[in-house]
Amino acid sequence: MADSLTDQDPETGELVPWLATDWSVSDDGLTYTFILRDGVTFSDGTPLNADAVVRTFESALETIQAVPGAYGGVYVAGLEAATAVDDDTVEVSFSTPNSSFLQGTSTTNLAILAPSSYDATPEERCLGDVVGSGPFVLDSYRPGEGIDLSKRDGYDWASDLNDHQGEAYLDAVRINYVAEDSVRVGNLASGASDVAWPRNPFTPEDRTLLESSGATVQSRPLPGVSQSLFANTADGAILADPAVRQALQKAIDRKTYAATIYGADYPVVDGAFNSTTPFFEPQTEALAYDPEGAAEILEDAGWVLEDGEDYREKDGETLTIVRPITAESPGDVLLQDQLKQVGINFELRVYQAAERASIISNGDYDVLVTYYTRAEPSVIQWIIDARYASSKAFASGVATPETAAEIQSLFDEGLTATTAEGQKAAYDALQKVLVDEGVTFPIFERVQYAATAPGVHGFRFTSESFLSYYDIWKSEE
Known part of the structure; x- marks a missing residue:
């Protein structure tokens, strides 16, 4: 749904361009300057520009000022201001150096949202009232039940860590919350679902069952x-x-x-x-x-x-x-x-x-x-x-x-x-x-497991061991 200024290579930890094509850091570590990608739009049709990025950082600052222990507060510790230098350039200044900030710009916590998102209250945004520039748009969010996403037409600004450019391969993604491990595993093994994403690692017995059904079990330690x-x-x-x-x-x-x-x-x-x-x-x-x-x-x-x-x-x-x-x-x-x-x-x-x-x-x-x-x-x-x-x-x-x-x-x-x-x-x-x-x-060691059904291709863990749907495609098996 939303993109970030940078992306992080899960293998090397290196940060690569995404919505920002380039960036620089002052010698004293207090100022970050980002150059934005041309031609990016949010799903409501408004363009990505410096003002939109500034509003995202202002919201982050407002959040940690209101809730000092808020998740992600360390990402912007010491943040003083974000300034639009021109339409394509943003300057972010800190009172003290914060070397973790740049990595924070690759996370979903600092994903860039359309300015219209901030017309909604924080509670409304938590319930899905957000507009991003990502390859999918939110059709519905059912708390405790699931999420429905559909492909964003015209998307063409993925980071180079992905296997392709352009629109997502999938037309839609339907995510259902299933509390019981046995039901989740059974759904995939029987062909009722395409991906199983457990909160806790699969048991050895579940892995055996999944693999015997033709599923591919993948894992990566959570950073x-x-x-x-x-x-x-x-x-x-x-x-x-x-x-x-x-x-x-x-x-x-x-x-x-x-x-x-x-x-x-x-x-x-x-x-x-x-x-x-x-x-x-x-x-x-x-x-x-x-x-x-x-x-x-x-x-x-x-x-x-x-x-x-x-x-x-x-x-x-x-x-x-x-x-x-x-x-x-x-x-x-x-x-x-x-x-x-x-x-x-x-x-x-x-x-x-x-x-x-x-x-x-x-x-x-x-x-x-x-x-x-x-x-x-x-x-x-x-x-x-x-x-x-x-x-x-x-x-x-x-x-x-x-x-x-x-x-x-x-x-x-x-x-x-x-x-x-x-x-x-x-x-x-x-x-x-x-x-x-x-x-x-x-x-x-905390390990994120996932299982994909036969015919599911392009699975990729992000640097935080989340699942990226952008490269996934399906074939008939």
């Missing part, structure tokens, strides 16, 4: 923050003890977790970020499974496992790590069993969603599980940097004050760096701190 435990290190919390954090990191058997829950060929998480994230740096040694080392650390810290007991104690207190959940999963139980092997009681407390939210806001937990998707490492700020996080209370507890200050300094170094080398140095150091200091405890 961004891996599925991880994040600690509560507030004063008095069990994970305020660095020894317990160190032991917890060593007690998680990530290889067994991946193979048991998702299958023998599932990739093993190897860092705070998933492997497709730009500047990803493996933390293999720090994340190695070492139950003996975990036990030794706990013994040295005074957590004793008496003969015949399941869990360690210290000064009459059982070594218990509490995770509030709304429903128990096989992965939760497996992790519980792994931690029990070193004498840690991993207690899963089940709550209603509203009750759990209250518990989190009050800090009455030891660990929470979360993740975030974006093909840029600063995305983790939205979780752990209290200056930008959606939950200030949660972010304030994930690290000790000393570590939090170090993390914020590394974020600032990465975001203000004006060279790739400077960014890499900052983000390499950040990833090491996150694991070594027990800010994040990676559990598994």
Whole structure:
């Protein structure tokens, strides 16, 4: 439906032209200048020009000013103004350098909309009242049910990352939300649908069923923050003890977790970020499974496992790590069993969603599980940097004050760096701190799976592991 100023190569992370044919960055990293493509129109017939781009950035600025923790706020952190230099040139200025901004211009969050879109309220836009310049137009949006798209006549400005130029091959796309995994898989296997797009990875059994029906199963790790435990290190919390954090990191058997829950060929998480994230740096040694080392650390810290007991104690207190959940999963139980092997009681407390939210806001937990998707490492700020996080209370507890200050300094170094080398140095150091200091405890690499029916061609993952329909075409099988 909507296009962006740039596009990002999913293999290299390189940014390529899209609605902007060229761009430049000032030496101080404070000003970005974009040259717009000629001949682009929105689906309401209005032309793409500098004023339209300026209005999109003004809306982004209005959103983060109204909701400081809004998704995508880091993309435009420090944004001061967007100015139309002439019809085809836009200048975007920042108060401080923000090296993540340029990648942000390739995302759907900063996709360029027609000025008429902003006549609608934010609520109306969320319900589909938007006009873009993309290869499809929205026919209907049925919240909780599905989306209907139709081909945009005359579209001819795709980025070079696509396999063709011109109009989309498909006349229409019908997207239906199916909550049950078995129904979704069954629909594709029976020929009732052309693409299956699960929220969670296909099980090994589902993959076997799909492939036996002639479907092609494809996958790509989602860039961004891996599925991880994040600690509560507030004063008095069990994970305020660095020894317990160190032991917890060593007690998680990530290889067994991946193979048991998702299958023998599932990739093993190897860092705070998933492997497709730009500047990803493996933390293999720090994340190695070492139950003996975990036990030794706990013994040295005074957590004793008496003969015949399941869990360690210290000064009459059982070594218990509490995770509030709304429903128990096989992965939760497996992790519980792994931690029990070193004498840690991993207690899963089940709550209603509203009750759990209250518990989190009050800090009455030891660990929470979360993740975030974006093909840029600063995305983790939205979780752990209290200056930008959606939950200030949660972010304030994930690290000790000393570590939090170090993390914020590394974020600032990465975001203000004006060279790739400077960014890499900052983000390499950040990833090491996150694991070594027990800010994040990676559990598994998040992988986006998809299955396509026989006769479906041109499937492509975007840099954020989303599905692009533009190149897809169908043949008779």
